[in-house]
Amino acid sequence: MSISRLHTSARASGIVINNGTVYLSGQVAEDPDADIQEQTRSTLARVDALLVEAGSHREHLLSATIYLRDIDNHFALMNEVWNAWVPEGHAPARACVEAHLARSALLVEICVTAALTD
16 A cells, blocks of 8 residues: 655645545635635635646545634635535535634635545
Protein backbone atom coordinates (compact mmCIF):
# COMPACT_ATOMS: atom_id res chain seq x y z
CA MET A 1 0.00 0.00 0.00
CA SER A 2 1.36 3.38 -1.00
CA ILE A 3 0.15 6.65 0.47
CA SER A 4 0.83 9.80 -1.57
CA ARG A 5 0.94 13.20 0.11
CA LEU A 6 1.00 16.47 -1.83
CA HIS A 7 1.41 20.05 -0.59
CA THR A 8 2.76 18.76 2.71
CA SER A 9 3.87 20.99 5.57
CA ALA A 10 4.81 20.18 9.14
CA ARG A 11 1.14 20.41 10.11
CA ALA A 12 -0.87 18.92 7.24
CA SER A 13 -1.00 17.69 3.68
CA GLY A 14 -3.25 19.45 1.19
CA ILE A 15 -3.93 16.17 -0.62
CA VAL A 16 -3.59 12.60 0.60
CA ILE A 17 -4.22 9.71 -1.82
CA ASN A 18 -4.60 6.18 -0.52
CA ASN A 19 -6.23 3.04 -1.90
CA GLY A 20 -8.11 4.86 -4.68
CA THR A 21 -9.40 7.62 -2.43
CA VAL A 22 -8.48 11.32 -2.42
CA TYR A 23 -8.66 13.26 0.83
CA LEU A 24 -8.42 17.06 0.71
CA SER A 25 -7.65 19.22 3.69
CA GLY A 26 -10.13 21.96 4.45
CA GLN A 27 -10.20 24.67 1.79
CA VAL A 28 -11.06 28.33 2.26
CA ALA A 29 -11.54 31.33 -0.01
CA GLU A 30 -8.63 33.31 -1.40
CA ASP A 31 -10.35 36.59 -0.46
CA PRO A 32 -11.63 36.42 3.12
CA ASP A 33 -13.25 39.84 2.71
CA ALA A 34 -15.73 38.56 0.10
CA ASP A 35 -19.34 37.70 0.93
CA ILE A 36 -20.47 34.14 1.66
CA GLN A 37 -21.40 33.32 -1.93
CA GLU A 38 -18.10 34.56 -3.36
CA GLN A 39 -16.15 32.79 -0.61
CA THR A 40 -18.05 29.59 -1.42
CA ARG A 41 -17.33 29.95 -5.17
CA SER A 42 -13.65 30.62 -4.50
CA THR A 43 -13.39 27.68 -2.10
CA LEU A 44 -15.05 25.31 -4.56
CA ALA A 45 -12.70 26.49 -7.33
CA ARG A 46 -9.78 25.52 -5.08
CA VAL A 47 -11.41 22.13 -4.43
CA ASP A 48 -11.81 21.63 -8.20
CA ALA A 49 -8.15 22.41 -8.86
CA LEU A 50 -6.91 20.07 -6.13
CA LEU A 51 -9.19 17.25 -7.25
CA VAL A 52 -7.87 17.53 -10.80
CA GLU A 53 -4.28 17.61 -9.53
CA ALA A 54 -4.97 14.45 -7.53
CA GLY A 55 -6.56 12.64 -10.48
CA SER A 56 -10.20 13.06 -9.55
CA HIS A 57 -13.17 15.32 -10.31
CA ARG A 58 -16.25 16.65 -8.52
CA GLU A 59 -18.33 13.88 -10.17
CA HIS A 60 -16.33 11.45 -7.99
CA LEU A 61 -17.07 13.13 -4.66
CA LEU A 62 -17.78 10.70 -1.83
CA SER A 63 -18.30 13.05 1.09
CA ALA A 64 -18.12 16.70 2.06
CA THR A 65 -18.07 18.57 5.34
CA ILE A 66 -18.93 22.26 5.19
CA TYR A 67 -18.11 24.56 8.08
CA LEU A 68 -20.01 27.86 8.25
CA ARG A 69 -19.23 30.73 10.59
CA ASP A 70 -22.93 31.74 10.73
CA ILE A 71 -25.22 28.88 9.73
CA ASP A 72 -28.42 30.86 10.38
CA ASN A 73 -27.54 33.62 7.91
CA HIS A 74 -25.30 31.80 5.42
CA PHE A 75 -26.72 28.29 4.96
CA ALA A 76 -29.21 29.14 2.18
CA LEU A 77 -26.78 31.47 0.37
CA MET A 78 -23.97 28.91 0.48
CA ASN A 79 -26.36 26.20 -0.75
CA GLU A 80 -27.25 28.26 -3.84
CA VAL A 81 -23.60 28.13 -4.90
CA TRP A 82 -23.10 24.52 -3.76
CA ASN A 83 -26.18 23.27 -5.63
CA ALA A 84 -24.99 24.90 -8.87
CA TRP A 85 -21.50 23.37 -8.41
CA VAL A 86 -22.44 19.74 -7.66
CA PRO A 87 -23.16 17.81 -10.88
CA GLU A 88 -26.71 16.49 -11.00
CA GLY A 89 -26.85 12.91 -9.80
CA HIS A 90 -23.41 13.12 -8.13
CA ALA A 91 -24.20 14.66 -4.73
CA PRO A 92 -21.84 13.36 -2.02
CA ALA A 93 -22.72 12.42 1.53
CA ARG A 94 -22.60 15.78 3.29
CA ALA A 95 -22.57 17.42 6.69
CA CYS A 96 -22.84 21.14 7.35
CA VAL A 97 -22.05 22.61 10.75
CA GLU A 98 -21.48 25.97 12.36
CA ALA A 99 -17.90 26.48 13.51
CA HIS A 100 -15.40 29.07 14.64
CA LEU A 101 -12.96 29.15 11.72
CA ALA A 102 -9.21 29.82 11.89
CA ARG A 103 -9.57 33.50 10.93
CA SER A 104 -12.51 35.71 11.84
CA ALA A 105 -13.03 36.93 8.25
CA LEU A 106 -13.51 33.39 6.90
CA LEU A 107 -17.15 32.47 6.43
CA VAL A 108 -16.85 28.95 4.99
CA GLU A 109 -14.43 26.03 4.91
CA ILE A 110 -15.01 22.89 2.85
CA CYS A 111 -13.36 19.51 3.25
CA VAL A 112 -14.02 16.74 0.70
CA THR A 113 -13.17 13.11 0.00
CA ALA A 114 -13.38 11.72 -3.54
CA ALA A 115 -12.62 8.56 -5.49
CA LEU A 116 -9.84 8.60 -8.05
CA THR A 117 -11.02 8.88 -11.64
CA ASP A 118 -10.90 5.53 -13.43
